[in-house]
Amino acid sequence: MSSPVETRPVPFWRAPFSGRTWAETLYALLGLPLCIVGFTWTVTSLAIGLSMTITVIGVWVLVAALITARWSGVVDRSLLNSLLRERIEAPRARPRRPGTMGWLEAQLGDPVAWRAIAYQVLRFPLALVTFVVTVTFWTLPLGAVTYPLWRGFLPAQRGSDGLMHRGDAFAYSSGHEYFIDTRSRILAQAAVGFVFIWLSPWIVRGFVALHRKLGRALLGPVSISQRVRDLEASRTQAVVSSNEQLRKIERDLHDGTQARLVALAMHLGQAKEDLDSDDPAAAERAKILIAGAHEQTKETLTELRDLARGIHPPILDDGLESALTSLGARSPIRVGLDIDLPRRPSPSTETIAYFAIAELLTNTIKHSQAREITVDLRVTGKLLTFRVADNGRGGAVLGGGSGLAGVTARLGTVDGRLLIDSPLGGPTTITGVLPMDA
């Protein structure tokens, strides 16, 4: 993904005249001024921001530092991509929770910005060295080769040997100079310069390669291996949570439906035996048993329907809005719905969101002592955000065997997130964010 564009290998002797050499030289020269601005701003704003984080202003300075760092990352990346023909992709934005606090949290915790800062800081010394090296190794050969042309403009000076010389002087020991003013010396220096015309591009290329490496490491998306690790973790989570779901379904079937059917068979068995006997009292008893069995059959049907709905509610096929409306209608606590879905999310997103909301409602009904619950659903860009809020007693925490851990795991399978805001005494707001097209 972030490998440079395949370029035809240029023969060694043509290296100084290839476009790549010019581009790399230009990059090395442009790099320093850009980097000075970026580095100075980054370090200053970061230092001010960090040292003042205990105040509100500090936080905002920090946020400003991070935002500009992210922008500078964009500039640096496009410079690398255009001038050096790198193919560094823009990192993906992470889902964030809505509201000012959500925005702030996303800014402060944005890995893209922090990596861009690391890039600025690490690149500064590198850019400095690269600049000096590039200037030196280009002026040296160019000067040497063109020396015969401009030597005549140099002033004549008296050497330590008492004679007048016109030309470069290299001091080789105290009081002794070595003047480039004889034909052979001039030719020798030109020859050295000539060699360096072919050597310099490779030296510059070496330094620029370090810039490329740094850019790929810090300005692109998180490395594939990291992504693979994330996916592995969420896959494990998916397997575990589907396993748990199957176990729950088995438990429900075993404790509910099967037990009911056994009792039903037992009652009907007794009724059958009663009817077979000639005892009128037994016949009367059989009637009562059959009436009871009839009642139980109806209850079993209800239970089975609930169970089937727990596996996949058929109404979800009509969309989240219908499914949530029907879910809200079954709730013993009033549920206010505010749903704004300009387009339908993918079926898996709908299913995950539905069960997450259903679990949150169940939790709220069980524990919150709330009188009212509101559920709202919004689409922001490529993300679906749902919020379940209640006016109950609060104190909901992740873990401790709460259903919230299950919901978090459910969302985690599609890189979604769950945020819990539930101070003791309430109110509770739980926000979930997941991709629209999971």
Add this chain to the structure above:
Amino acid sequence: MRIVIAEDSAILRDGLTQLLNLRGHEVAAAVADGAALLNAVAEQRPDVVVADIRMPPSFTDEGIQAARTLRAAYPDLGILVFSQYVEARYAATLLENGARGIGYLLKDRVADVSEFVEALARVAAGGTALDPEIVAALLNSTRGDGLAGLTPREREVLGLMAQGRSNAAIGRALTVSDGAVEKHIGNVFAKLGLETGADEHRRVVAVLRYLDAIK
């Protein structure tokens, strides 16, 4: 009979209690988990217990654990465990100290109320009641040669013996005379080379060991 029931499903527990009362048996206690079962038995000293296998808190094999404890503490107590599924492993655990007063049935069997109560009475009296499904699994999993010499009728008799049925019950099930049953049983034991046991539970153990050994 004085009976203690341990079953975590309230609807089944109540139904069973009602049914047993109807037939003139006394349900001394009806509890919902293994620990409560042990307490209830210590208090009530029933003739027999009916215990579900999967009960709180772990919902795995509480009933089997309770049965082992009860068997060790009360050798004469009849223990009938029942469950939605039968597991050969649980049967082996239950029978490790003999088949005396042990029953293991599918819950479905309560649908045939009279048969279920009969099995319960058998267990209470020190007999054995194994679910036909367990016996069938054992018979099916045995290699052909072990039972090759038996006639189809003798196989049927073997299956019923393994369930813990008495000679009279086997005769009723196959609608043959007691004499015919005895003859079949004699043939089975002779062909399989088993010791003829006098009482039924010893016979069950002999048959089960045989089936288990040639599996």
